[in-house]
Amino acid sequence: MPRRISRVATVSVHTSPLDQPGTGDAGGMNVYIVEVAKRLAARGVEVDIFTRATCRAMPPVVELAPGVLVRNVIAGPFEELDKTELPRHVCTFTSGILRAEAAHEPGHYDLLHTHYWLSGQAGWAAKQRWGVPLVHSMHTMAKVKNAALADGDKPEPAERVLGEEQVVASSDQLVANTAEEAHQLVDLYDADPSRVATVSPGVDLSLFHPEPAPALGTGLDRGTGGLLPHRTTGPARHRLGLPRDAYVLLFVGRIQPLKAPDVLLRAVARMLADDPALRRRLVVAVVGGPSGSGLCRPEGLQNLAADLGISDVMRFEPPSPQAELADWYRAADVTVVPSHSESFGLVAVESQACGTPVVASRVGGLRTAVADGESGVLISGHDPADYAAVLRRLHAAPGLHARLARGAIRHAHTFGWDATVDNLLDVYTGAVDIRTAPVPAAAEVTA
Numbered sequence: 001m002p003r004r005i006s007r008v009a010t011v012s013v014h015t016s017p018l019d020q021p022g023t024g025d026a027g028g029m030n031v032y033i034v035e036v037a038k039r040l041a042a043r044g045v046e047v048d049i050f051t052r053a054t055c056r057a058m059p060p061v062v063e064l065a066p067g068v069l070v071r072n073v074i075a076g077p078f079e080e081l082d083k084t085e086l087p088r089h090v091c092t093f094t095s096g097i098l099r100a101e102a103a104h105e106p107g108h109y110d111l112l113h114t115h116y117w118l119s120g121q122a123g124w125a126a127k128q129r130w131g132v133p134l135v136h137s138m139h140t141m142a143k144v145k146n147a148a149l150a151d152g153d154k155p156e157p158a159e160r161v162l163g164e165e166q167v168v169a170s171s172d173q174l175v176a177n178t179a180e181e182a183h184q185l186v187d188l189y190d191a192d193p194s195r196v197a198t199v200s201p202g203v204d205l206s207l208f209h210p211e212p213a214p215a216l217g218t219g220l221d222r223g224t225g226g227l228l229p230h231r232t233t234g235p236a237r238h239r240l241g242l243p244r245d246a247y248v249l250l251f252v253g254r255i256q257p258l259k260a261p262d263v264l265l266r267a268v269a270r271m272l273a274d275d276p277a278l279r280r281r282l283v284v285a286v287v288g289g290p291s292g293s294g295l296c297r298p299e300g301l302q303n304l305a306a307d308l309g310i311s312d313v314m315r316f317e318p319p320s321p322q323a324e325l326a327d328w329y330r331a332a333d334v335t336v337v338p339s340h341s342e343s344f345g346l347v348a349v350e351s352q353a354c355g356t357p358v359v360a361s362r363v364g365g366l367r368t369a370v371a372d373g374e375s376g377v378l379i380s381g382h383d384p385a386d387y388a389a390v391l392r393r394l395h396a397a398p399g400l401h402a403r404l405a406r407g408a409i410r411h412a413h414t415f416g417w418d419a420t421v422d423n424l425l426d427v428y429t430g431a432v433d434i435r436t437a438p439v440p441a442a443a444e445v446t447a
Contacts, residue, residue, distance in 0.1 A: 005425065006044075007045065007046045007047075008110060008112075010037060011097065011113070012049060012114075012119055013052055013090065013093055013116070014083050014116060015027075015029065015051070016054070017070055021319065025083060026254075029116065036424060039420075040067075045067075047068045049069065050100070050122075051071070052093055053072035054079055074096060075089040087118065087163070090122055093122055110132060113137070114137070124170045127172075133431035135431055136171040136173070138164065141343075148363065151257070168191050172435060173427055177200060180364060200368065202415045203350055203417070204322070205413065208350045208412070209353060234331075242331050245281060246282070248333050249332065249334055249336055249391065250329070250335045250351070251284075252329075252335065260361070261286060265284070267336075267391060268282070272313070284310070285315045287320055288317075325350070326354060329350060330355070330356065333356070335358050337358055339364075344364075344369055345364070357401065357404035358376035361380075375411035377404075
């Protein structure tokens with residue numbers, strides 16, 4: 001009989017689930033941790049999320065949702081730190097986790113689930129002390145990122161590569177977002193294939209969905225549940241102050257070379273050079289804040305827009321709460337995700353769930369997140385001319401765009417957080433059962 005999971009210690013050292021995704025180091029991983037924790041708690045599994053305290057005024061313990069506690073561990077200064085500065089504070093952070101568990105009876109936690117390599121380092125020590133299995137999610141991998149660096153971006157340091165190798169070797173179970181990531185763990189990090197499980201992230205379909213189609217004369221598609229994108233008639237554009245007849249291109253995410261927002265801007269400049277009349281209708285929205293090496297040039301994207309002569313069609317918006325972000329997806333004609341590397345690509349799935357097709361780079365998890373030719377278009381490489389050609393084609397062919405929009409909704413509905421949690425619970429119980437299984441007695445040696 002599989003052992004029931006009652007309490008999980010989730011570890012996220014470098015970014016808090018309380019942070020706003022889209023700025024600093026907060027992104028898809030934050031969304032993943034929050035959504036999984038809430039759904040685990042709804043099923044009776046308590047979750048404690050350990051993260052580094054970055055504000056002196058923040059209480060030591062914050063209830064994120066019923067059954068979900070965020071424990072802010074003091075480790076280093078009360079401020080946001082660059083990820084390169086965090087390894088020196090991992091030992092202090094680990095001590096904080098161990099002290100929290102020591103306040104309870106032995107066996108308080110059934111297992112650890114760590115996210116990103118710094119958390120894995122802390123979890124490695126905690127699992128030894130607690131005698132529980134360690135489940136780890138990489139989210140991004142140094143060897144993969146270093147193989148696809150953007151121009152001007154810094155390679156991940158050798159310290160991280162070694163740390164990831166240690167975490168892979170010490171984990172009882174590794175969770176990959178996609179089959180491709182699972183292969184990378186095996187091929188690049190020598191992970192045991194039997195200890196790698198593929199569990200796709202999900203999307204909150206109750207929040208990310210198209211606006212209801214008008215009641216009459218719409219020709220509703222039964223395959224999309226009576227929901228179709230009607231950007232020029234829906235209220236999302238009105239709420240965001242966008243013209244009804246605009247051709248809206250959207251970028252959502254952290255502004256850094258890895259995410260390649262510059263590719264979109266250069267593609268837009270080419271589109272306007274080829275068709276100056278488009279300038280009257282084009283709106284390019286960038287929703288997000290600087291992150292990583294992008295912090296060195298916080299106004300870099302605005303300066304690039306000025307250099308390219310496209311500032312008049314740009315809208316730079318700060319990171320948005322999820323409800324407002326859903327409006328941006330609904331209001332857009334196309335979401336562009338030109339990243340150099342993505343472990344999954346949650347933005348792509350959220351956009352498609354709102355009925356907005358995605359044009360993305362053919363890398364990593366985006367090959368899974370976007371169904372090429374059905375829910376969007378995948379592009380090999382990062383040549384702005386290629387992106388400009390696809391975006392022009394979608395603008396000129398409303399029938400093609402409508403077909404992709406319908407396909408986007410269908411494809412997004414193959415991802416759901418409930419399915420993610422179902423699969424994670426299977427991973428958890430399997431890891432606990434293996435660790436607690438009795439060791440077979442040694443066979444008798446007979447003459």
